[in-house]
Amino acid sequence: MKKTLLMLAAAAALFAACKPSTPDDPDNPGNDPQENNAPIVIDGVFDDWAALDASKVAVAKNTPNSPWTYARSMRVYADASHIYYFIEFDKQELAELMEEVKGDNGLPMRVNLNIDGEFTTGYTNYSLDGYDYIIEGSLAENGKWTSFDGTLHEWGWREAKSDYGWNEVLAYGSGLTWGAGEGNKYELAVDRKVFNRVEKLAEPKKIPDTFQTGLRFYTPGWGEMANLPNASVSDHEQGWAHLLEIKTNK
Ligand SMILES: [Ca+2]
Numbered sequence: 467m468k469k470t471l472l473m474l475a476a477a478a479a480l481f482a483a484c485k486p487s488t489p490d491d492p493d494n495p496g497n498d499p500q501e502n503n504a505p506i507v508i509d510g511v512f513d514d515w516a517a518l519d520a521s522k523v524a525v526a527k528n529t530p531n532s533p534w535t536y537a538r539s540m541r542v543y544a545d546a547s548h549i550y551y552f553i554e555f556d557k558q559e560l561a562e563l564m565e566e567v568k569g570d571n572g573l574p575m576r577v578n579l580n581i582d583g584e585f586t587t588g589y590t591n592y593s594l595d596g597y598d599y600i601i602e603g604s605l606a607e608n609g610k611w612t613s614f615d616g617t618l619h620e621w622g623w624r625e626a627k628s629d630y631g632w633n634e635v636l637a638y639g640s641g642l643t644w645g646a647g648e649g650n651k652y653e654l655a656v657d658r659k660v661f662n663r664v665e666k667l668a669e670p671k672k673i674p675d676t677f678q679t680g681l682r683f684y685t686p687g688w689g690e691m692a693n694l695p696n697a698s699v700s701d702h703e704q705g706w707a708h709l710l711e712i713k714t715n716k
Contacts, residue, residue, distance in 0.1 A: 506543065506550040508655050510611070510648035515552050518543055522715045526680075526695035533705040534692035535559065537683050544714045549656040549673070551577070553681065553694075557650045563685060564609050571686030572604030577616065577643075577656070580678040580709055589621045589632075592693055593680050594702070595709045597621070600632065601643055601656065611647030614654050618642060622667050636664050675716065678709035 506514050515523070527539045536559045541552040567573050578597040580588060588596030603616035618636035623629075636642060642661060645654035662672045683691040697707035 504548070505545060506548075506552075506653065506655065508550075508644055508646050508653055510646035510651075510653070512552065512648075512651055512653060515541065515543075515653070519715075522713075524710045524712050526710050528692070528694065529696050529698050529701075529705075529707070531698040531700065532693075532696040533699060534696060536563075537681065537692035537694050540681055540694045540710070542679060542710060542712050544712050546714060546716050547658055549658065549679070549712070551654040551656075551681070553652045553654070555650045555652070559691075560650050563691075564606060566686045567606050568609035569686075570608055573606035573686060574684040574688060575603060575605050575614070576682040576684075577601040577654075578680045578682065578709065579673070581673050583674070583676075585678075592682060593695075593706055593709050595678055597678070597680070597709065603643060605645070605647065605652055611645075611652065614643050614645035614652075615639060616643040618661065618664060620666050620668065633667060635666050636660075675714040676711065678711050680709040 505518060522543060524542045525539065528534065528537060536556055538554040538556055543550045543552075563573060577600065578589075578593065579599040579601070580595050580597040582588070582598055585595040588598040589600075590596045598621050600619045601616035602619060603614040604612060605614060606612055615638050617634055617638055618640075619632040620635045621630065622633055624631045624633060640660055641657060643654060643656050645652055647653075658673050664671075681692075681694045683693075685691055693705065693707075695707045695710050696705045699705055701707075
């Protein structure tokens, strides 16, 4: 009997030693090594995107005659644990902006998320659908790509200002997002577990299996550079379009 217990204890110790670290380690949020089976590794190497089942990747390309030319395309792939974005930029326009950020200004981007299945509630500027959350961060610093460490903002009532607006519900350094760029391409991950555990002001509190998303791009001084997805100015005078619908691959 005693021998059996010892063997069980030894097996338990072995199991504990082999247990892989999880990506949401609270002592080291967002910076843990991704699991070996992660479909996308955020490393500025993009061949993992080519290896995905293309039917599971949502794509929005810059529309000819849209008001913008800076962002060429966005791709989005979502699994149960993460949402991944892959962005391609116009080389020349990117190079000019990178020159501007040598003064240590950021290269801002916002990730827009509509997660409540409603298309008329939320923020209705800059897309034809109302989105409820934005993740705001910078793609570059000092003329080089940097990891996208985003802050999360929720659309809702602002008591102090007595109006509707964006309320910050998660600060920098949370591990919500991280990214890497190389050349004129950038990849980004959103950790759904970090998002889902935020104590937000309103329901729903989780990103559902099906949701909608888009991206907005800015100059270092917050001048508007591009929206994705977008529309031709003949389809919408401001080039706004519907968000990209994402179905989680489970
Ligand atoms: Ca990669």
